[in-house]
Amino acid sequence: MSQTAVQIIAHGSRAAAEAAAEALDADVMLEGATYSILEEDEDRGIWRIDAFPTTDEESEGIQARLAEHPEVTVKVEVLADADWLAMSLSGLPPVKAGRFFVYGAHDQGLVPASAVALKIDAGAAFGTGHHGTTVGCLIAYDELLKRETFERVLDVGCGTGVLAIAAAKTGSRIAVGTDIDAPSVRIANENAKLNMAKARFVHASGLNDRMVRKDGPYDLVFANILAPPLVALSQDIKLALRIGGVAILSGLLRTQERRVTAAYLSKGFRLERRIHRDAWSALVLRRMG
Structure with a gap:
């Protein structure tokens, strides 16, 4: 495991972010890496990649792949010594997808009566x-x-x-x-x-x-x-x-x-x-x- 928990953040245009994400996907050494890609600023056309490596080797690999794409800017932030995953999940809103309503323990009272409720504890899983x-x-x-x-x-x-x-x-x-x-x-x-x-x-x-x-x-x-x-x-x-x-x-x-x-x-x-x-x-x- 990594000695220090870090978050790797990359910003760029949609094309640049998608190309960088494809490079992460193509690296067999990063097959289990957890990252997300989303549009951060629609008006400015800025997209964002967030990666959460679990080992020093994975962190180095992600940074190396992103460094091959100078069109994206990359920064690494040290996460506080806390259960950052649980903390981040506690701030996530519930999700409605068709008849399904996915929520955490903190949103127990928000489940619509007609929905198929899915109460999910992520723990260490994606x-x-x-x-x-x-x-x-x-x-x-x-x-x-x-x-x-x-x-x-x-x-x-x-x-x-x-x-x-x-x-x-x-x-x-x-x-x-x-x-x-x-x-x-x-x-x-x-x-x-x-x-x-x-x-x-x-x-x-x-x-x-x-x-x-x-x-x-x-x-x-x-x-x-x-x-x-x-x-x-x-x-x-x-x-x-x-x-x-x-x-x-x-x-x-x-x-x-x-x-x-x-x-x-x-x-x-x-x-x-x-x-x-x-x-x-x-x-x-x-x-x-």
Whole structure:
């Protein structure tokens, strides 16, 4: 772990910020790095990247990739010796995405009576529901639920478990999540209990794990990860789905849509919808054969 917790902040135009973010995604040594990209000042066209490295090596790697893009300005801020993640989450507003309402303990009294409430404790896992990728997945799922049901749902790279929990709370008989990060799996299972949702989460390195395969083929697969693993997993996700099943993919920038879409079209998928939130994209694809 890093001796000192830091936040790395980069500013630039949209094109510059997206190019820098793509460089972070392309570095295999930074596959698990946590960062966000969003528009900070619409009038001035300023975009911002926030990265939260967890080790000195990760911090050095992020700074090195950003330094290759002189169009963005980079600064590193030392975070106070406190639970900065919990503190930052306590200031986040709840999120409404279709029928879903994602909130933390501090917003318990704000849940609308008609919403599907998802109470999420992030801990050390990604996926509070505030990130544009998670919101895009929930919006895509909400739209699909208006015309079809999904008995068996798999969430690849589950993080906090928010997507599988959303499925379990909207009628899915089987909702399974998997992650390569053991603490995320623990947090996801705790969130399932917190939400009284019949979702289970397993620590697995891939979709061929016995604990993942035993409930397949699935009607729907969520994969909110990063563009490179989305491409690499295209065949495995196809095999995890029944014919006619749906994949909701996110974790990719709009500029990475073509690459990810091409990988799935070549495997017999049909693109049904794109959803954009900030610089991020969510793709809805259906397995046709």
